Amino acid sequence: MSLFAQAAFAWLFPYITPEIMVYAKWIPIVAFFLQYLGFGLGFGVINYLLQGEILPSDMRSIGNGLIGIFDNLFVFLSVKSIPFLIASIGVGGMYCLYTILVLITLVVSFFTMPETKGMSLEDIEDFYTAMKKTERIEKKSHMQP
Incomplete structure (x- = not known):
C-alpha cells in the first residue's frame, strides 16, 4: 500500500x-x-x-x-x-x-x-520428503506404458 x-x-x-x-x-x-x-x-x-x-x-x-x-x-x-x-x-x-x-x-x-504453523522441523522435513517420494512415484507411473 x-x-x-x-x-x-x-x-x-x-x-x-x-x-x-x-x-x-x-x-x-x-x-x-x-x-x-x-x-x-x-x-x-x-x-x-x-x-x-x-x-x-x-x-x-x-x-x-x-x-x-x-x-x-x-x-x-x-x-x-x-x-x-x-x-x-x-x-x-x-x-x-x-x-x-x-x-x-x-x-x-x-x-x-505450505502452512507450517504448529509443526516441528522434523514434521516439515517429513512432509517434504513424502512429497518428493510421491512425485517420483508419479513420474515412474507416467513413464511406464
Whole structure:
C-alpha cells in the first residue's frame, strides 16, 4: 500500500494545489517509513526465516548460501535498474511497477507456500520428503506404458 501511495503521489504531484500540499507533503515520508517498517517486520526477512523450515537439514548450509547470493544479486539488479526505470516510465511508474511485483509475489506465495504453523522441523522435513517420494512415484507411473 505504501508503494501505491508513493506512485499516486508522484503522478498527482503536478495537480496538487499549494493549499493541499501543506498536508500532502507528508505522504511520501509516511509511505516511505511504512514501506521500510513492513519490509523489516515481515516481507524482507521472511525468506530468511523460512530457510530453517523449508530446507532439509542436510542441504541447509548450501541452500542458505545460495539464497543469500541470489538475494544480494537481485537487490543489486533492482538498485541498478532504478535510473533506467525512472527515465523510461517515471517515478510514479516505477513505484507502480514495484507495487505490481509485490502483489504478484504475495499471490504466488499465498498459493504455493505450505502452512507450517504448529509443526516441528522434523514434521516439515517429513512432509517434504513424502512429497518428493510421491512425485517420483508419479513420474515412474507416467513413464511406464
